[in-house]
Amino acid sequence: MQILTDNPNKDFSMGSFAAMFGCAKSSISEDIKLVRDAMDEVGLGYVETTSGSKGGVRFVPYLSDERVAAIMERVKTMFEEPDRMLGSGFLYTSDIMYDPVIVEGLAGIFAKRFAAIDADIVVTVETKGIGVALFTARLLNLPLAIIMRESKISEGSTVSINFFSGSTDRLQKMSLAKKAIAPGARAIIIDDFMRGGGSIKGMKDMLREFDATCVATGVVIAAEGGRYSRAQDVFPLLLMHEEASGVSFSVNPELIK
Amino acid sequence: MQILTDNPNKDFSMGSFAAMFGCAKSSISEDIKLVRDAMDEVGLGYVETTSGSKGGVRFVPYLSDERVAAIMERVKTMFEEPDRMLGSGFLYTSDIMYDPVIVEGLAGIFAKRFAAIDADIVVTVETKGIGVALFTARLLNLPLAIIMRESKISEGSTVSINFFSGSTDRLQKMSLAKKAIAPGARAIIIDDFMRGGGSIKGMKDMLREFDATCVATGVVIAAEGGRYSRAQDVFPLLLMHEEASGVSFSVNPELIK
Numbered sequence: 001m002q003i004l005t006d007n008p009n010k011d012f013s014m015g016s017f018a019a020m021f022g023c024a025k026s027s028i029s030e031d032i033k034l035v036r037d038a039m040d041e042v043g044l045g046y047v048e049t050t051s052g053s054k055g056g057v058r059f060v061p062y063l064s065d066e067r068v069a070a071i072m073e074r075v076k077t078m079f080e081e082p083d084r085m086l087g088s089g090f091l092y093t094s095d096i097m098y099d100p101v102i103v104e105g106l107a108g109i110f111a112k113r114f115a116a117i118d119a120d121i122v123v124t125v126e127t128k129g130i131g132v133a134l135f136t137a138r139l140l141n142l143p144l145a146i147i148m149r150e151s152k153i154s155e156g157s158t159v160s161i162n163f164f165s166g167s168t169d170r171l172q173k174m175s176l177a178k179k180a181i182a183p184g185a186r187a188i189i190i191d192d193f194m195r196g197g198g199s200i201k202g203m204k205d206m207l208r209e210f211d212a213t214c215v216a217t218g219v220v221i222a223a224e225g226g227r228y229s230r231a232q233d234v235f236p237l238l239l240m241h242e243e244a245s246g247v248s249f250s251v252n253p254e255l256i257k
Numbered sequence: 258m259q260i261l262t263d264n265p266n267k268d269f270s271m272g273s274f275a276a277m278f279g280c281a282k283s284s285i286s287e288d289i290k291l292v293r294d295a296m297d298e299v300g301l302g303y304v305e306t307t308s309g310s311k312g313g314v315r316f317v318p319y320l321s322d323e324r325v326a327a328i329m330e331r332v333k334t335m336f337e338e339p340d341r342m343l344g345s346g347f348l349y350t351s352d353i354m355y356d357p358v359i360v361e362g363l364a365g366i367f368a369k370r371f372a373a374i375d376a377d378i379v380v381t382v383e384t385k386g387i388g389v390a391l392f393t394a395r396l397l398n399l400p401l402a403i404i405m406r407e408s409k410i411s412e413g414s415t416v417s418i419n420f421f422s423g424s425t426d427r428l429q430k431m432s433l434a435k436k437a438i439a440p441g442a443r444a445i446i447i448d449d450f451m452r453g454g455g456s457i458k459g460m461k462d463m464l465r466e467f468d469a470t471c472v473a474t475g476v477v478i479a480a481e482g483g484r485y486s487r488a489q490d491v492f493p494l495l496l497m498h499e500e501a502s503g504v505s506f507s508v509n510p511e512l513i514k
Binding site for chain 1 (some may be wrong): 258259262263264295296324344345347348349350351352355356358360363383384387388391392394395399400401402403407410411412413424425429434436437445
């Protein structure tokens with residue numbers, strides 16, 4: 001069970017388990033049935049099997065609606081903490097975005113949403129989205145590419161583009177090593193925050209430079225009234241509402257059944 | 258079993274499992290025994306229980322020596338790939354450092370090494386060590402703080418220090434939000450690469466600014482002949498040997514039993 005859950009969305013043959021534990025394939029199949037029933041009971045994912053001599057098995061992480069609601073409620077409460085709004089008008093989010101348990105939970109929601117999408121790679125831009133992107137990649141059994149804010153000599157040849165960042169109100173630069181994405185790749189973009197959509201647009205422009213395609217985009221927080229509502233392919237977990245009286249948050253209604 | 262392995266180093270009471278599954282504590286204890294035996298068989302960790310009415314249980318991830326050797330052999334082979342050395346003399350490592358499966362394996366080795374150390378937080382500096390640091394924090398059930406290369410307005414008040422980077426041969430800056438580390442915290446430093454030790458020293462200076470202490474340091478690769486050999490508290494996984502004929506790697510002898 002641990003081998004399966006430690007390797008989400010990865011196929012194992014019954015034969016490999018039989019060899020690992022030194023027993024017959026038939027007893028492995030029986031154990032897999034027990035594991036499948038146990039997983040159904042716990043509600044953290046399900047076990048998929050294909051039968052026949054080439055029969056295989058994989059674990060698909062799948063958060064129940066109750067678990068999704070609990071994770072989102074916890075994160076919403078954290079964002080609403082009173083001392084989180086800085087004097088500069090920015091929201092302090094590093095402790096949330098770098099909390100391993102929180103980002104694994106948020107990644108689980110993205111992985112559930114994007115599980116059926118045929119993708120080759122997860123892409124993010126440094127720094128605060130890296131945790132969520134890394135766990136999303138882990139759960140989807142995909143590699144991760146991290147776009148840098150500046151090109152570094154240790155990356156070899158890089159592709160650089162400029163983009164307009166609405167949140168800082170200025171032109172910024174992003175760079176990615178030429179080796180980082182294969183031509184024709186299908187990419188899932190993950191980022192922590194979206195206001196005007198400048199850095200998401202920058203990442204899509206970057207993907208085009210690699211002849212790669214964006215097949216889905218997930219952001220942890222999107223400012224309501226920002227571009228996300230018009231960009232149908234962006235999936236936010238939380239919406240931020242800014243009013244004269246202050247900032248409030250709500251969970252994406254699509255996540256509440 | 259999945260709840261335990263998904264929450265490494267976190268204590269659960271028998272009572273909480275009894276409530277979760279709607280059964281008696283005694284049958285939970287029997288199940289825990291089965292889980293413990295199964296974990297011992299697989300060799301990915303062990304289950305610790307404390308008995309009595311307040312009896313609890315936790316999962317401690319623990320890679321067997323064979324698993325550690327297999328992970329290190331695989332990573333060493335990747336570093337030795339011929340097209341990894343860039344014309345600039347730098348080693349291209351982003352694909353390794355951002356591979357979720359690889360970094361989880363490397364983090365497992367750090368977590369095994371540092372399991373007995375009483376620590377409050379894992380600290381790294383952006384960008385390439387973030388993946389290993391995040392999974393190490395996850396396995397040790399600790400939060401993570403990421404030191405930035407430049408201070409950002411969205412971080413609120415920050416502490417900044419300058420340090421000399423041997424690999425780029427110039428003075429660099431690092432910044433950390435004042436909220437990121439509590440005074441008196443005991444920190445485990447994790448980084449991807451160490452040559453002269455400048456950025457490790459910078460991180461230790463930073464910790465002192467927070468009245469925090471470094472209780473252990475782990476780096477994925479250390480250049481042999483660099484400062485690591487004299488700094489007894491730095492634990493590298495791989496050693497890099499630079500000779501006129503090229504670069505070669507060896508696994509830290511302490512990891513080979």
